[in-house]
Amino acid sequence: MACPGCIALPLDGEGPQARADDILLSLPDIHCQVCIRTAEQALTARDDVAAARVNLTLKRAYVTPQGDVSDDALIETLAGAGILAQPLDPSVLRSTETARAGQALLMRLAVAGFAAMNVMLLSVAVWSGATDATRDLFHWISAAIALPAVTFAGQPFFMGAWRALSAQRLSMDVPIALAIILALGTSLWETALSGHHAYFDAALTLCFFLLAGRYLEFRTRAAARSAAEELTALEVPRATRIIGGVPVDGPVAELSIDDLVLVRAGGRVPVDGIVTDGHAELDRSLLTGETIPVAAGPGTAVAAGEVVISGPLTIRATAVGRETSLHRLADLVAVAEAGRANYTPLADRAAALYAPGVHILAALAFVGWLIWAGDMRVALNIAAAVLIITCPCALGLAVPAVTTAASGALFRKGVLIKNATALERLAAVDTVVFDKTGTLTEGAPEVMNWNTLGREAQSVALALADASTHPLSKAIARLSGDRAALTAITEVPGFGTQALWRGKSVRIGRAGWAGPEEAGGGLMTWLDLGAGAPLAITFTDSLRAGAVEAVAALKNAGLHVEILSGDREGAVADVALAAGIDTMRANCLPEDKVDHIAALHAEGRTVLMVGDGLNDTGALAAADVSLSPATALDAARVASDMVLLGQSLAVLPDAVQCARAARRRISENFQIATVYNIVAVPLAVIGLATPLIAALAMSSSSITVSLNALRGTRR
Amino acid sequence: MNVLAYLIPVSLILGGIGLVGFIYTLRSRQYDDPDGDSRRILDAQWDDQPKP
Numbered sequence: 001m002a003c004p005g006c007i008a009l010p011l012d013g014e015g016p017q018a019r020a021d022d023i024l025l026s027l028p029d030i031h032c033q034v035c036i037r038t039a040e041q042a043l044t045a046r047d048d049v050a051a052a053r054v055n056l057t058l059k060r061a062y063v064t065p066q067g068d069v070s071d072d073a074l075i076e077t078l079a080g081a082g083i084l085a086q087p088l089d090p091s092v093l094r095s096t097e098t099a100r101a102g103q104a105l106l107m108r109l110a111v112a113g114f115a116a117m118n119v120m121l122l123s124v125a126v127w128s129g130a131t132d133a134t135r136d137l138f139h140w141i142s143a144a145i146a147l148p149a150v151t152f153a154g155q156p157f158f159m160g161a162w163r164a165l166s167a168q169r170l171s172m173d174v175p176i177a178l179a180i181i182l183a184l185g186t187s188l189w190e191t192a193l194s195g196h197h198a199y200f201d202a203a204l205t206l207c208f209f210l211l212a213g214r215y216l217e218f219r220t221r222a223a224a225r226s227a228a229e230e231l232t233a234l235e236v237p238r239a240t241r242i243i244g245g246v247p248v249d250g251p252v253a254e255l256s257i258d259d260l261v262l263v264r265a266g267g268r269v270p271v272d273g274i275v276t277d278g279h280a281e282l283d284r285s286l287l288t289g290e291t292i293p294v295a296a297g298p299g300t301a302v303a304a305g306e307v308v309i310s311g312p313l314t315i316r317a318t319a320v321g322r323e324t325s326l327h328r329l330a331d332l333v334a335v336a337e338a339g340r341a342n343y344t345p346l347a348d349r350a351a352a353l354y355a356p357g358v359h360i361l362a363a364l365a366f367v368g369w370l371i372w373a374g375d376m377r378v379a380l381n382i383a384a385a386v387l388i389i390t391c392p393c394a395l396g397l398a399v400p401a402v403t404t405a406a407s408g409a410l411f412r413k414g415v416l417i418k419n420a421t422a423l424e425r426l427a428a429v430d431t432v433v434f435d436k437t438g439t440l441t442e443g444a445p446e447v448m449n450w451n452t453l454g455r456e457a458q459s460v461a462l463a464l465a466d467a468s469t470h471p472l473s474k475a476i477a478r479l480s481g482d483r484a485a486l487t488a489i490t491e492v493p494g495f496g497t498q499a500l501w502r503g504k505s506v507r508i509g510r511a512g513w514a515g516p517e518e519a520g521g522g523l524m525t526w527l528d529l530g531a532g533a534p535l536a537i538t539f540t541d542s543l544r545a546g547a548v549e550a551v552a553a554l555k556n557a558g559l560h561v562e563i564l565s566g567d568r569e570g571a572v573a574d575v576a577l578a579a580g581i582d583t584m585r586a587n588c589l590p591e592d593k594v595d596h597i598a599a600l601h602a603e604g605r606t607v608l609m610v611g612d613g614l615n616d617t618g619a620l621a622a623a624d625v626s627l628s629p630a631t632a633l634d635a636a637r638v639a640s641d642m643v644l645l646g647q648s649l650a651v652l653p654d655a656v657q658c659a660r661a662a663r664r665r666i667s668e669n670f671q672i673a674t675v676y677n678i679v680a681v682p683l684a685v686i687g688l689a690t691p692l693i694a695a696l697a698m699s700s701s702s703i704t705v706s707l708n709a710l711r712g713t714r715r
Numbered sequence: 716m717n718v719l720a721y722l723i724p725v726s727l728i729l730g731g732i733g734l735v736g737f738i739y740t741l742r743s744r745q746y747d748d749p750d751g752d753s754r755r756i757l758d759a760q761w762d763d764q765p766k767p
Contacts, residue, residue, distance in 0.1 A: 055751055114734045
């Protein structure tokens with residue numbers, strides 16, 4: 001027979017999902033059977049699709065192609081059926097491996113549960129008075145079920161214990177494995193001597209409860225990981241290369257130095273390089289935090305990660321892939337992360353106290369009884385009872401149950417917990433540091449001085465802005481009002497938009513083209529009406545939804561709130577005032593941000609960093625716990641422990657409250673478990689613990705802590 | 716007590732059937748898309764004949 005673990009795994013090709021050449025599409029908006037049917041029918045109606053299956057739980061479609069079919073064609077088909085689809089990069093998703101590990105664990109849980117129930121049934125007969133040959137028969141049947149079941153189901157614990165012991169340390173798995181093996185060993189010996197007490201049921205129940213805890217823990221981590229992977233897989237990095245004057249689309253990975261790369265308006269620069277052709281404005285906010293776009297023309301050096309606002313630009317690559325400045329920032333993250341690695345999760349700290357304590361207690365009971373009664377059999381039985389009664393269910397089951405409940409609640413609110421210990425670290429936070437651009441603010445500008453412009457200027461500005469995709473133009477075009485009748489509208493990339501109005505040339509655009517040569521700081525554009533002095537239109541970066549409420553609630557909860565930005569002093573001060581934050585630092589380089597976090601640490605503070613840009617990645621990694629919005633750059637999301645899936649920041653105080661509640665629940669569970677042990681361990685040590693008492697103590701403590709955990713975060 | 720000779724095997728076999736059934740559901744991927752499966756049953760598309 002094959003390995004029992006493999007039985008649980010589906011055969012290759014069985015079922016429609018996750019084939020190697022399948023195309024994966026994300027369908028974020030589907031929610032019912034009609035959506036499923038519409039999507040599947042639309043996809044299978046195509047000649048080049050062999051089969052399509054929608055998974056509603058993951059909100060994905062698996063499409064088996066017949067011949068050659070591109071993602072874009074499928075997305076268009078679905079759009080025609082009214083369903084929004086996005087391509088997913090299957091190489092980033094490792095859900096198949098995760099699913100296999102989960103199924104193997106579920107299989108062990110099922111075997112342990114089956115065996116525990118049957119053995120418990122036989123044990124009840126023994127406890128209620130079966131004697132002599134009947135008791136021996138029941139014990140032998142129990143042994144026949146328990147031995148193979150434990151050998152299979154207990155493997156995670158045995159392997160964990162072996163790994164810990166070969167690295168010469170104690171982990172949670174060591175007392176668990178020892179308790180199981182010792183309980184089975186003494187029970188077998190007792191059974192062979194037709195003794196009264198056998199612990200087969202206890203060993204199996206222990207296995208079952210702890211596996212349930214493992215499975216919960218695994219599920220939480222797998223769900224977080226697959227959601228994080230999905231965010232990454234949604235960004236398929238592509239670039240347009242110019243080969244012999246013809247633009248060719250291809251993956252970013254295929255670019256090499258001296259390639260000519262074309263970046264269209266709205267696109268992100270994939271390489272470090274020098275502009276060879278075109279004029280445009282660059283948005284560097286993700287790299288530096290500046291909100292004001294920078295002008296670029298032939299000869300300007302550009303860095304990977306910058307966004308071309310008005311395009312197009314042709315760039316000669318000077319550095320690609322891992323050599324780009326974008327990737328060099330990753331080194332900063334690695335250095336900063338080293339500082340965080342020394343956090344020990346609560347459960348591990350408890351285990352460090354618990355594991356040696358239990359071993360010493362069991363060994364003392366064994367030696368004591370060996371000296372007192374001089375009987376090896378009695379002494380071993382009592383040592384096994386002590387180990388079983390002190391079973392670490394509170395640690396193995398209660399902590400994962402609390403974490404699962406809390407991360408589930410937070411996920412429904414739109415906060416994705418990526419890191420297993422992030423929740424605990426979030427509970428300890430006393431300082432919250434925000435980045436400005438794109439985190440506290442939307443990163444989308446709003447017009448400030450609209451009403452000072454005058455009606456004619458407004459109508460011209462609106463008409464000019466309608467013709468452009470520049471973010472500042474879009475901010476103007478969002479406003480309502482009459483549009484002036486313009487002719488010969490042309491957009492001049494990198495400068496602005498111009499047109500003819502009543503025979504005069506009118507322009508809207510940057511200083512030096514539509515306005516004066518030298519303009520003051522601040523986010524602004526200029527409107528030249530062809531007569532009189534050019535008018536300045538100033539902008540402000542609007543606050544993200546829920547920012548004010550979040551800051552107020554965080555302050556109410558006794559937390560210290562700060563802004564740490566790479567932008568100019570004035571812009572940062574405006575946002576700080578609007579959001580109600582007293583402490584701010586402007587003009588920060590990425591290194592300054594890391595240093596500031598380190599300084600806060602030195603003051604003894606526990607810091608939550610919220611940021612979205614590349615310039616924040618170091619600080620995100622250096623902080624005790626970090627959060628980034630889903631709109632953040634991949635690098636920032638990777639560096640942070642939590643991702644904010646929604647738009648609003650208002651869930652942030654809830655998340656902190658939820659984390660604190662979870663932490664409180666975990667310590668309550670430790671207390672409950674301690675009380676059980678204080679009552680039951682003396683019984684075990686003086687030899688009064690029968691298998692019945694052991695089973696009662698263990699099950700009731702496990703059930704109490706689980707119920708307490710579930711009560712936990714439901715508020 | 717002779718009844719034990721029947722009852723113990725019977726209880727073990729019944730439990731075993733449950734275990735085998737669970738393994739079957741696991742192997743045939745019935746836990747991959749619980750939301751979707753609970754919705755698909757509401758769809759009348761394959762009510763008259765099974766999906767080919």
